[in-house]
Amino acid sequence: MSDVHNEAAAVAERVERRWATVAILIIVFLAGMAAFAGIHQATMPQTAVETIDPTTIHLQGEFIESNLGSAVEQDGSVTVRAIGQQYSFSPPCIVVPTQTPVTFRATSADVVHGFLIQGTNINTMLVPGYVSVQKASFDQPGEHLMPCQEFCSVGHEGMWAKVKAVDKQQFLSEIADKRRLSCAP
Numbered sequence: 001m002s003d004v005h006n007e008a009a010a011v012a013e014r015v016e017r018r019w020a021t022v023a024i025l026i027i028v029f030l031a032g033m034a035a036f037a038g039i040h041q042a043t044m045p046q047t048a049v050e051t052i053d054p055t056t057i058h059l060q061g062e063f064i065e066s067n068l069g070s071a072v073e074q075d076g077s078v079t080v081r082a083i084g085q086q087y088s089f090s091p092p093c094i095v096v097p098t099q100t101p102v103t104f105r106a107t108s109a110d111v112v113h114g115f116l117i118q119g120t121n122i123n124t125m126l127v128p129g130y131v132s133v134q135k136a137s138f139d140q141p142g143e144h145l146m147p148c149q150e151f152c153s154v155g156h157e158g159m160w161a162k163v164k165a166v167d168k169q170q171f172l173s174e175i176a177d178k179r180r181l182s183c184a185p
């Protein structure tokens with residue numbers, strides 16, 4: 001009787017050790033991946049960091065007022081340029097076509113702001129001195145709220161814009177005689 005018991009205990013111990021080893025190997029593998037990703041990203045910074053002088057964005061270059069909003073590129077994609085500043089976005093209403101690759105290029109004129117478009121994977125920060133670039137595509141027409149999700153002082157909660165996705169053909173006919181399009185009044 002006690003032999004059977006001993007044997008059962010030995011089997012149980014072997015199985016437990018085996019599974020404990022598997023669990024430890026998984027943890028070591030995951031920790032290794034996390035360390036690799038962290039160290040790799042720290043030692044190999046993104047090559048595409050774009051800087052910009054926040055004190056002159058209103059006066060010259062890509063983010064002057066007449067250049068904000070949506071523009072059709074030669075390859076048919078759309079680029080949206082926007083600025084965040086205490087406490088609004090320019091333009092306050094962005095219009096984009098459906099079924100089209102859209103690149104958002106945005107920066108801040110003063111402090112750090114958030115750039116989040118609800119219902120999409122766009123969620124980044126606007127940091128003065130840097131251009132934030134995010135890509136998205138809108139399947140359906142509709143309105144998306146674009147709140148600043150980074151505390152930027154007393155007017156933060158009132159800082160938001162709207163993104164209107166409209167049918168591609170409608171967008172193209174609206175932008176046909178303009179260089180830039182927005183739905184701002």
Ligand code: CUA
Pocket residue numbers: 084085086087112113114148149150151152153155156157159
């Ligand atoms: Cu801008 Cu919060």
